[in-house]
Amino acid sequence: MPVIRIGNAAGFWGDSLAAPRRMVESTRLDYLTLEYLAELTMSILAHQRAKNNAAGYVTDFPLVLKDLAPALARQSWLRIVTNAGGVNPQACAAAAGLVLTDAGLGDVRIGIVEGDELLYEPDIHNVRSGRLQPAARETFAHLDTGEPIDAIRDRIVAANAYLGAGGIVESLSQGARIVITGRVADASLTVGPAVFEHGWSFDDLDRLAQASVAGHLIECGAQVTGGMFSGWTPDVRLADIGYPVAEIDSDGAVVITKPEGSGGQVTIGTVSEQLVYEIGDPAHYLTPDVDVDFTGVHLADDGPDRVRVSGARGHGVPERLKVSIAYDDGWMADGTLVIAGPQALLKARACADVVLERARSAARMPARTNAEYLGAGECVPGIRPLADDPPEVVLRLSAHDPSREAVERFVRELVPLVTSGPPGVTGYAGARPKPRRVLAYWPTTIARERIETHVTVLPATDWIPH
Amino acid sequence: MSPTVPLSELAHARSGDKGNHANIGVIACDQTAFEHLGRALTAERVAEYFAALAPSAVVRYELPGIRAYNFVLFDVLGGGASRSLRIDSQGKTLAVTLLKLPIPAP
Structure with missing residues (x-):
C-alpha cells in the first residue's frame, strides 16, 4: 500500500x-x-x-x-x-x-x-x-x-x-x-x-x-x-x-x-x-x-x-x-502587580480594592471587571479555598467596557500602588497595559x-x- | 468514609475550549479504571466539582476504543477566549484541576 x-x-x-x-x-x-x-x-x-x-x-x-x-x-x-x-x-x-x-x-x-x-x-x-x-x-x-x-x-x-x-x-x-x-x-x-x-x-x-x-x-x-x-x-x-x-x-x-x-x-x-x-x-x-x-x-x-x-x-x-463570525464588542485591558509576603494575599486584595474604589468614586467603573490572585490557587477560580499565606501573589486585574478610555483608566490605577500601596509591591517595570479591541465570537x-x-x-x- | 484517590491515579486528561464551552477528555489507565470511572466520575460529579464556574450543563460522552470519557462543560469560560477576563480564558488548566478530584478507591 x-x-x-x-x-x-x-x-x-x-x-x-x-x-x-x-x-x-x-x-x-x-x-x-x-x-x-x-x-x-x-x-x-x-x-x-x-x-x-x-x-x-x-x-x-x-x-x-x-x-x-x-x-x-x-x-x-x-x-x-x-x-x-x-x-x-x-x-x-x-x-x-x-x-x-x-x-x-x-x-x-x-x-x-x-x-x-x-x-x-x-x-x-x-x-x-x-x-x-x-x-x-x-x-x-x-x-x-x-x-x-x-x-x-x-x-x-x-x-x-x-x-x-x-x-x-x-x-x-x-x-x-x-x-x-x-x-x-x-x-x-x-x-x-x-x-x-x-x-x-x-x-x-x-x-x-x-x-x-x-x-x-x-x-x-x-x-x-x-x-x-x-x-x-x-x-x-x-x-x-x-x-x-x-x-x-x-x-x-x-x-x-x-x-x-x-x-x-x-x-x-x-x-x-x-x-x-x-x-x-x-x-x-x-x-x-x-x-x-x-x-x-x-x-x-x-x-x-x-x-x-x-x-x-x-x-x-x-x-x-x-x-x-467575529464582532466588535468594545475594549479590554489587563495589568498585573507582584505582591510579596508576609500577608501577600491580604495585601493583593487591598490593592484590588483600591483600584475598584477609585473607579467607583470617579464614576468610571467598567462594565465588567475581574481580580485574580495568581499563585494562591486561582487559575480555575472557586474550586478550592485560596492558599492562606502564599510567599507571593500576582494580582491580575482586567476590565471590559464599550469605552476604551474606561478600561485604560481602570488598569492604569494599578501603577501608583507601587508607591502608594502596601509594602512589598513590585513587578511593574513594563509598559502600561494597553487596551485591545474585543472581537467576540459568534458561531x-x-x-x-x-x-x-x-x-x-x-x-x-x-x-x-x- | 471510604478511602479515596486523586483522579490522577486512575486517569490522565486534557482540556480545551470551544467558544464559551470547555471540554475535558479523561483517559482511564486501564479497563478496570475505565469501568470504575464509569460509575464514580459521572457528569453530575464533575458539574458539582466545577460548580463555581456555573456550568449551564455538563454532558459526558464515552470513547470506549481509547477507554476515555469526554466531559463538555457548557458556558464555563467567562465569555470564551475572545472576551473572558480570566487568565485561563481557554480552560487549558481545567484538566490538571480535575485530576486532583478525589475518587472513591476502586
Whole structure:
C-alpha cells in the first residue's frame, strides 16, 4: 500500500519559527502542513486588512517559506499546504511568490483557495461597514443560543465559512506545490493531500474519516508529540521536540509518529490526549468533508514513537458548514502587580480594592471587571479555598467596557500602588497595559450549497504584483 | 468514609475550549479504571466539582476504543477566549484541576 507522510510544523500563529525547517531537514515528508488559524485569528487578520489592503494573512508564513526554500529546491517532491492566507490569500501568495522568486524558485506553482469569506463587498478601508452576504433564507442564528444575528449585525468584523478539502485537492491537481487557503477546517489540510495522492472519492467516507482523525491529531503540532501531556516527566526532552508526522496509506490506515532523534514522545497516552482535545460529541466530529465517529477509534503501539490509529468511521457529510463570525464588542485591558509576603494575599486584595474604589468614586467603573490572585490557587477560580499565606501573589486585574478610555483608566490605577500601596509591591517595570479591541465570537452555520470554492494556481513569479 | 484517590491515579486528561464551552477528555489507565470511572466520575460529579464556574450543563460522552470519557462543560469560560477576563480564558488548566478530584478507591 503506498503511504504518504504528512508533517505538521505549526499548530497556531506564534508557534516555533524554527520547527518547519528542522522538520523537513530531519525526516522525509511528502507534505508539510502549517496550521495557523484559531477561532479568532481571522478577526485579528480582518482588522489588519482594514488598515492595509495588502495585509490580513499570517506574516510568519513568508518568513518560514524563506527558511524552507533550500529544502524546496533540493526535495522536488515536497509540497506545502497552509491556511496562512487568513482573510487575504492573494496577498499571502504575493508575499510567498516574492520569497520563492528571490530564492530562484520562481517557477514553483502556488495555488490559493478562496470562497470562505462571507462579508459582502467589505469596505477594506472600514471593515466595520462589512455586511454579510444577503444569503436568502440564512438567519445566521447563534449556534448555541439560537439568538438572531440582528443584535450584532452592524458590528461584524469578519465572517468566514469553514471550507473542506476540495479546493486543496483541486490546487494540487493543477500542479501547485504551495497551497495557501483562507478558513479551511484544520483537519482538511491533511485530508486534501490524502485524497489527492490516493485518488480517493469524496464518497469514500471511512477513509476520509481516518484522514480527518490524522489531521485532527497533528493539527496542534507538538501537542501530540509530548507537549501538554499530563504524563509529563522532566526526563523527556522538549527543547527539540519533534513535530508530528501522519503516515496515511491508500486504504486509510494511519500511523502517527515524529522525526527520528527528535525530542518529545509519541505514545498511546499522548495520542489519546490529543484525540479528545477540543471535541464535543465524539460520535459526530464534524468537518466539511465528513461526519466522523471517534467512538470506535483504537490506538496500538507500532514501535518506538509510532502509534497506529484505526477504527474511525464516516457517517455522512454535514449539510451545513460551520461559520465563524467575529464582532466588535468594545475594549479590554489587563495589568498585573507582584505582591510579596508576609500577608501577600491580604495585601493583593487591598490593592484590588483600591483600584475598584477609585473607579467607583470617579464614576468610571467598567462594565465588567475581574481580580485574580495568581499563585494562591486561582487559575480555575472557586474550586478550592485560596492558599492562606502564599510567599507571593500576582494580582491580575482586567476590565471590559464599550469605552476604551474606561478600561485604560481602570488598569492604569494599578501603577501608583507601587508607591502608594502596601509594602512589598513590585513587578511593574513594563509598559502600561494597553487596551485591545474585543472581537467576540459568534458561531453559526450556512447551507453547504451557498458556498462556492475558487482555486487559482500560478507560478510564484506571476503572483508578484506588477 | 471510604478511602479515596486523586483522579490522577486512575486517569490522565486534557482540556480545551470551544467558544464559551470547555471540554475535558479523561483517559482511564486501564479497563478496570475505565469501568470504575464509569460509575464514580459521572457528569453530575464533575458539574458539582466545577460548580463555581456555573456550568449551564455538563454532558459526558464515552470513547470506549481509547477507554476515555469526554466531559463538555457548557458556558464555563467567562465569555470564551475572545472576551473572558480570566487568565485561563481557554480552560487549558481545567484538566490538571480535575485530576486532583478525589475518587472513591476502586
